[in-house]
Amino acid sequence: xxxxxQVEVKFRLFDxxxxxxxxxxxxxxxxxxxxxxxxRWPQDKEIVPKTINDVxxxxxxxxxxxxxxxxxxxxxxxxxxxxxxxxxxxxxPPVYDKNNEKQLANAPKQHRCACSIL
Numbered sequence: 001x002x003x004x005x006q007v008e009v010k011f012r013l014f015d016x017x018x019x020x021x022x023x024x025x026x027x028x029x030x031x032x033x034x035x036x037x038x039x040r041w042p043q044d045k046e047i048v049p050k051t052i053n054d055v056x057x058x059x060x061x062x063x064x065x066x067x068x069x070x071x072x073x074x075x076x077x078x079x080x081x082x083x084x085x086x087x088x089x090x091x092x093p094p095v096y097d098k099n100n101e102k103q104l105a106n107a108p109k110q111h112r113c114a115c116s117i118l
Contacts, residue, residue, distance in 0.1 A: 007070055008084045011037055011057070014047070014091065021084045026071035030057055030064040037089060049091045058088040 010020035011033075019040045024033065034052035041048060049055045057064045064073045064087070074085070 007074065009033070009070070010084055010086055011089050012086050013042075013045070013089050015045070017042065018086075019089075024070055026069065026074075028070045029066065030068050030070070030073060031066035033057060033070070033087075034066065047091050054092045056090040056092065058090060059085065 005026065006023040007026055008021050008023050010018045010022075012018055019037060019042075022036075031052055034055045034057065037055055037057075038049060038052065052066065059073055062073075
């Protein structure tokens, strides 16, 4: 496939940092993009996704499905030729089972602000 047909995408993380931009073939699946994100995830982040199911990609306000291709997920309105598409990355918080909840309940409490803004 020609270089001109590729789509340039960068991924914006929850704290405003970016992964990319990199060029991808339009037939690349969203699941493959998520695998790329996991491989390139910055090591200095406190929140780290474990699997592609822990990551959600959002483009133009729509959550992208793993089995869809990049071409199917693009929103053509407002895109400039040669422009970079920014997809937002949301990480699902870890799910705790009942055993972990008991351990968390018995753990020492951290100091938290109890302020109310009126």
